[in-house]
Amino acid sequence: MPASLFEKYGGFGSVSRIVMTFYDKVLDSEDIGDFFDDVDMTRLIDHQTKFISYLLGGPVSYSEERLRRTHATLDLNNEDFDEIARLLHETLVEHKFDPGDIKAVMREIEARRSAILSTGAP
Amino acid sequence: MSITAINQQLLRAIGVGIAVVGSKDLQVLFQNGPFSDWFGKPDAAAALTDLLPDIDIEQLRAEIEDQGRFTGEVSVKMKRRTLVIALTVAPAEEQDFLVVECQNITRIRELESMIDSYSSMVERNTRELEREKERVERLLLNLMPRSVYEEFKTFGVVTPQLYESVSVVMLDFVGFTKFSSEHDPTVTLGELNDIFTAFDRIAEQFGCERIKTIGDAYLAVAGMPEPSPDHMRAVANCAVRFIRYLERRNQSHQHKWKARVGLGTGAAVGSVVGIQKYVYDVFGSAVNLAARLQEFANPMCVVAPDAMKEFLVDEFHLEDLGKRDIRSFGEMRLMRVNPGVELAHRARQF
Numbered sequence: 001m002p003a004s005l006f007e008k009y010g011g012f013g014s015v016s017r018i019v020m021t022f023y024d025k026v027l028d029s030e031d032i033g034d035f036f037d038d039v040d041m042t043r044l045i046d047h048q049t050k051f052i053s054y055l056l057g058g059p060v061s062y063s064e065e066r067l068r069r070t071h072a073t074l075d076l077n078n079e080d081f082d083e084i085a086r087l088l089h090e091t092l093v094e095h096k097f098d099p100g101d102i103k104a105v106m107r108e109i110e111a112r113r114s115a116i117l118s119t120g121a122p
Numbered sequence: 123m124s125i126t127a128i129n130q131q132l133l134r135a136i137g138v139g140i141a142v143v144g145s146k147d148l149q150v151l152f153q154n155g156p157f158s159d160w161f162g163k164p165d166a167a168a169a170l171t172d173l174l175p176d177i178d179i180e181q182l183r184a185e186i187e188d189q190g191r192f193t194g195e196v197s198v199k200m201k202r203r204t205l206v207i208a209l210t211v212a213p214a215e216e217q218d219f220l221v222v223e224c225q226n227i228t229r230i231r232e233l234e235s236m237i238d239s240y241s242s243m244v245e246r247n248t249r250e251l252e253r254e255k256e257r258v259e260r261l262l263l264n265l266m267p268r269s270v271y272e273e274f275k276t277f278g279v280v281t282p283q284l285y286e287s288v289s290v291v292m293l294d295f296v297g298f299t300k301f302s303s304e305h306d307p308t309v310t311l312g313e314l315n316d317i318f319t320a321f322d323r324i325a326e327q328f329g330c331e332r333i334k335t336i337g338d339a340y341l342a343v344a345g346m347p348e349p350s351p352d353h354m355r356a357v358a359n360c361a362v363r364f365i366r367y368l369e370r371r372n373q374s375h376q377h378k379w380k381a382r383v384g385l386g387t388g389a390a391v392g393s394v395v396g397i398q399k400y401v402y403d404v405f406g407s408a409v410n411l412a413a414r415l416q417e418f419a420n421p422m423c424v425v426a427p428d429a430m431k432e433f434l435v436d437e438f439h440l441e442d443l444g445k446r447d448i449r450s451f452g453e454m455r456l457m458r459v460n461p462g463v464e465l466a467h468r469a470r471q472f
Binding site: 041 | 202238
């Protein structure tokens with residue numbers, strides 16, 4: 001079994017820096033920052049730590065159902081999703097991820113577009 | 123530039139928020155850039171209480187009185203980010219002033235929550251691994267006795283061990299091949315599963331340990347891996363109860379089973395065989411003898427060597443079968459083992 005990206009890029013030590021950069025970018029974003037106006041810091045960090053660790057194949061499982069529930073009340077659209085994906089892409093570039101690995105992560109997140117954008121309505 | 127001016131400039135340049143307030147009225151007399159960034163620039167004559175409404179002034183004064191300084195934390199919403207600011211308020215050298223020192227500890231708090239989040243992840247994983255380990259352990263304990271498993275776990279290998287004196291019970295069904303050719307394999311398996319499960323319970327109750335089943339043959343030992351002086355009686359007790367169980371089962375079940383049982387006693391070696399596919403097995407004369415004698419037994423009978431007589435005579439009803447020639451053992455006197463009076467009497471009560 002090939003090592004996960006989580007291990008390849010140095011485990012939690014590096015992932016914590018990625019999460020921090022991503023967290024800053026998201027909060028400072030003009031387009032999507034508003035979604036986080038009233039979000040509790042602890043909850044947001046918890047979510048991002050787990051989700052990014054999960055995307056990189058770290059020691060956590062994150063079900064689609066949980067993604068759906070987390071985002072259900074936010075009324076997100078495709079542009080919002082694209083913006084977040086762009087910020088994640090930017091973050092990974094800054095942290096010197098190989099282009100191939102970035103592509104793999106982007107594919108992973110793209111696969112969850114429908115779960116994240118779901119409003120919870122049937 | 124005067125010393126005062128230099129000092130003021132220095133205070134403005136550092137990342138720590140500084141304010142100086144009058145100790146009586148708490149009027150803000152000076153504040154540097156970071157302080158204004160976090161708490162706003164007050165109008166003239168603003169008091170600390172206006173800028174920091176969350177601070178309990180009574181407590182502040184009490185702590186300064188008691189400990190010479192006040193420490194606390196305040197949250198400030200800045201755009202959408204919640205900043206956490208740590209405060210220290212202490213009297214300046216001239217008693218008329220209080221110096222308010224503020225540090226932005228938001229990042230520390232954020233990192234703390236990240237570590238919390240990560241450790242909860244890892245702890246959960248550890249618990250899952252722990253559960254997985256228990257499952258593996260249970261599985262391995264089905265393959266070998268616990269003491270052997272402990273040795274295997276500690277040293278990675280199991281040294282074959284010779285047990286001088288153990289007893290073996292071996293059971294084989296009559297007409298099993300015919301049965302399995304006439305029935306669906308799942309029926310055969312279901313029957314064996316049911317019966318062997320019952321045998322396992324009986325074996326456990328009487329201090330025997332099932333080693334393996336080979337098709338329809340069931341093999342259990344007593345006296346290993348834990349030595350026991352009672353190993354002969356243990357296997358005899360199991361043997362007569364296996365037969366009794368089958369008799370009782372036959373009364374209520376569609377398929378009637380008959381079995382032959384042989385007992386053996388002597389030396390045996392126990393060890394794990396194989397590296398990738400472990401199996402704990404026993405070898406030795408006790409095992410061979412039980413297998414041979416089982417072939418001698420009539421259906422639903424238990425046959426044992428005469429050598430076990432003195433250990434079994436008190437508890438079981440023994441019938442002499444005379445001398446027989448046993449392959450690779452030579453001539454040997456055999457006996458049939460039946461339930462003793464007490465057990466037979468108890469069985470009739472039900």
